Every structure is written in C-alpha cells, then in structure tokens.
Amino acid sequence: MSEHFLVTGGNRLEGEVLVGGAKNSVLKLMAAALLAEGTTVVTNCPDILDVPLMADVLRGLGCEVELEDSEVRITTPAEPKYHADFDAVKQFRASVCVLGPLVARCRRAVVALPGGDAIGSRPLDMHQSGLRLLGARSEIEHGCVVAEADDLHGANIRLVFPSVGATENILMAAVLARGETVIDNAAREPEIVDLCNMLNEMGAKVSGGGSSTLTIQGVRKLEPATHRVIGDRIVAATWGVAASMTRGDVRVRGVNHKHLGLVLDKLRTAGAEVTPEVDGFRVIQRERPKAVNFATLPYPGFPTDLQPMAIGLAAVAEGTSMITENVFESRFRFVEEMIRLGADARTDGHHAVIRGVPVLSSAPVWSSDIRAGAGLVLAGLVADGTTEVHDIFHIDRGYPRFVENLRGLGGVIERVGTE
Template structure:
C-alpha cells in the first residue's frame, strides 16, 4: 500500500455505552487463577486479546464460560500446569500477569516474552527485579523464560519507574506470598485499583491501591466472588475526542468521569463543551477549536493511548 486517503466524515452524533476495560480484564482473569473457588467476572469485552487468553488458559486447565452479555465464569480448581504456550503468550504483553498469579501456587512458570504492539519493546526488568527480591529466580531462553520460587516472601520494593504492568504483576505474586510486601512508587492507574478490589473481594489483604504505596499482607487461601470490571477509559476518551474531530456531539455512558479527568481537562482547553454527570460524559464541539500542549504521563496524567486522537 503506497498511500492512505483520509476524507472528512460527517459529524459524530449519538450516545454509546462503554464496554469493560480490556487492560483491567486481562489482569482480572490472571488474578482469578489465584483463588481456590470459582469466580464470576461481569462486563468482560469479547475482543481478540481476551479470546487469546481464554485459549491460552484453557490449555492449562482453567475452565471458562462466557455469556453473550459479557459475564464470564472462571473455575481455576482444575489448573494442572503453569507452562504457558510461548507463541500464544507472546501475542499480547500482559500475559506476564500469569507469572505473578501462578508462581506462588506452582513454584514454577514458563511463558513467552511479552508481545503486543509492534512499535516498541516491552521491557520486564522491573517485574524481574521485584520478583527476585521476593525469592524468585529466572532462566531465559530464545522464545520463552521460566520463573521459579520454592517460596515467595514479602519484601519492600521500590519501582525505578512507574509501571502499571509490574505493579499489578507483583501485587498478584504478593497476595499468596509469605509475609508483607510494600510497593513504593507504585502505579496509580484505575486498572491497579480494580485488580486490588477484586483480590480483596476474594480475601486478599491489600491497602493503598490508587496511591504510590501499596501494602499487601500475604494470605494462604482465596475464595470465590463476583466482580464487575471497570469501564474502558481509553475507548471513552477516543469517542469524546471524535466529537471534536468531526464537530459533533457524543455522550459516553457507563463511565467513571474521574478516570478521564486529564482527557476532559484537555478537551476543555481546546474549546469543547463538556458536561459530566454521575456515570456519563457529553462532549460537544463548539465549531472553533484551539491548539494546546499535551504531554503524556502515567495516570492521572494524560494517557499515551489518547495522544494520537488528540493530535487530529
């Protein structure tokens, strides 16, 4: 393909319900493997990454049933292996969550290197550093790596950079580790808080999620529960920006406005009318948009995934 021809569309108008967060769903499915009883997750989106994770985990014994409404029943009691297919587990970056969720139960996990978007590398140095501090050892091969630990023990861990993936992964490992783990310079993303909320419903003892210091007191067992995944803030932000790009008016429903505070602030900066209520946001173009400076950063800063839409 030598060129892509882009033509201006008609104004984007209407109301849309936002699905559950993909990033949170991937972490929640991995977290479900920690418990010793069935769990139900509500609002899981039916998308390719989720379908890959179903196929990946069904091969190790996780029983999965999904309804048309997005309700997913997960039974981890018959998981018999922690050797994850290296090709499938490399097809999306957050497969590494299964290291945190399975290591304490099985003592060894084999998994492919993280994949996902093909425009940048996916370093896992902070994951490795933290899990080593908890007693794990790593062996690296061409297509996959293994993590082993006779016993995971609590530790005080400072992340050299703020990382949502490592924060969630180490939090998963710490839930069934011996003793107390403290995570410093932890990510504050809603997906971290959602995962901690789900784990606490199952009987974990996690405090501080949503701040830069998270404390996890290890437990020996976890119980089943029902949990609803948070809405996808990135999809919601894209639709709100679509209203500005096309000079339209869009209402996103089933959202948590606080999760979109930086996006909303920038939309107001450029001249859009924004109306917020408890679980919906309406963005309307005024027809005159002005330039503004955007610098991406970790939550609660402006999300990297929204910068390209903003540039339009």
C-alpha cells in the same frame, strides 16, 4: 482474507454511546482467577479479540473458561499447569500477567515472551527483579521467562518506573507470599485499583490502591469471587475526542468521568463544552478545535494510549500543538500515517509539532497498534473523500462494536474484506 475500513469524512458525530469494560483491566482480572481454586466470574467484559485470546491462555494452563455475552466464567483446578506456551501468548502483551499468579500459586512459571503492539521496548526487568525480591529465581531461557520459588516472602520493593505490568505481576505474586510486601512507586491507574478490589474480594489484604504505595499482607489462600470490570476510560476518551474533532455532540456512558480528569480538561482547552454526568460525560464542540499541547505520563497524567487521538485533534485544530511522548519511544510511527492524510507534522526525538489544517485529505493508511488504528479512523472522519484504514485487526483487539458504535453516532464507515 484480510479486512480494512472505508471511512468517509464530513459528518458531525451526534448521539449516545455506551462503553464496556476496560481492556486494560479485564485481562488482568482473568489472570487473577489463577490464584484461587474454583469458579471466578468476571462481568462487564468487553467484546474484544483479546478476551478469547486470554481465555485460550488460561485453558492452556488447565482452566475451564466459558464466554457468554459480557461474562467470563473461569474454573481453576487445584493444580494449574505452569507453562504458558508461545502459541498462546505471542499475540498480545497482556498475556505476561499470568506470571505473578503462577509463581504465587504453583511456585513455578514458564511464560513465553509475549507479543503485542509495536509501540516500543517494554522489557520485563522490573517484573523479574520484583519476583526475585519476593524470593523467586527468575531468568530468560529459550525465549521464555522462567521463575521458581521454594517459598515467597514479603519484601520492600521500589519500582524505578511506575510500570503497570510490573505492579500487577508483583502484586498478584505478593498476595500469597508470607508476611508484608510494600511496593513503592507503584502504578496508580484505575485499572490497578480494579485489580486490588477484586483481589480483596477474593480474600487478599491489599491497601493503598490508587496511591503510589501498595501494602500487601500475605494470606495463605484465596477464594473465587464475582467481580464487575470498570468502564474503559481509553475507549470513552476516544469517543470524546471524536466529538471534538468532528465538531459534534456526544454523550458517553458506562465510565467514571473522574478517571479522565486531565483528558477532559484538555478537551475544554480545545474549546469543547464538557459536562460530567453520573455514569459518564458529554462533549459538545461547536467551533473548530483550538490547538492544545499534550505530554504523555503515567496516571494521573495524559495517557500514552490517547496520544494518537491527541495528534488527530491537533491535526485539525486552529494553531500549532506540541505533543511529547514520555512513555513509549516508537509511538510516533503514527505520525507518518497522519502525514499521508495531509497533516502538517514533524517529529524530533520524543516531540511532535503539528500545525493544524482545516481538513485532512483521504488516503490509504495502516494501523501499527490498537490506538493508532482508532486514531486513523478518527482522522478519516475529518478528511475529504474516503480513507482506507488497513490492519484493522488491531482495532478489534481494543474497541468492541467499533463499526456499530460509530455508525450509531452518524459516522460513515464500512468493513471490507480483501484478498
């Protein structure tokens, strides 16, 4: 049995939606629990499929994990196991973030090469080279990343690209290394800052979070902590774009609007009234959106995770937009599905040119990843008739209570089972 969405277009989204904890943060915070013996508690966890999947990975490493409402309690043993097998990690990319904590805590890690979204090549070269500079040996053997270290020591590490995953793994390995580690050209995302804050609450000495240089003074031991996950800026922005596409009025709560500075500016350029609020923001779009150009870049640039939403907005905007993808080379697979829905779009390398049309036309479409799935639902909201969105398990991995939230804003969506 598989499921798909039936999305009926034509309704203006109005109301308020509450955003939960960030998917791109919570999974790394759960992995960080491996660094300390005892019980670590992570609160404000989103109700998404990837959280229980990460819980299964941690259980396979010897942890006891309890999931209750929006809280995860992780009890890590004195001697965690170091082998994360294929069955546990194949389903999602973030599972690779146990690599750094295992090397730090066990001085050994065997992690099967992870699965995840089909959005392009995401090699582990920078993860491995960073661990090697810290004193570990690391190779790919029999489909696994294998890393071993007799001792970990501080190092000066410069990333060739500000990779979020590499920054996280190197950071979590360095907190228990001897001496000082400096990571230059580090990722600056708010989720990296969230991880730095939790590590410091556990007794680590990390400075520079949110800048391109992280400095870590290694400590001998960390202690468990209780930490609240930051709000999910990608989910929040998805609702903001949905308001603009449907000429709606949506208040988004539970997120720091400062984490979305460029995104909200783009909505303003499209003609929306955007008002920052204490715990979120409000988007009101009174007329048809205007065409806007987008180029994805690492934070604080426009997020690659929002590229499908940018294309959806451009597809119904007045004028011609250019979308440039600078992060993942395969993310334009989404454009093929948008063309099914009547979008006037063409791609050339890492550029897409979209000429906006007043209304899209309903059709069956297929999700290739989490954000593409959400983008197709948004497109269905501005299409005539009813759009079928298939492979929606991707959306469940990143958007908690997606159907309930969309219906609460006045959207018409139904989850349907198919053989």
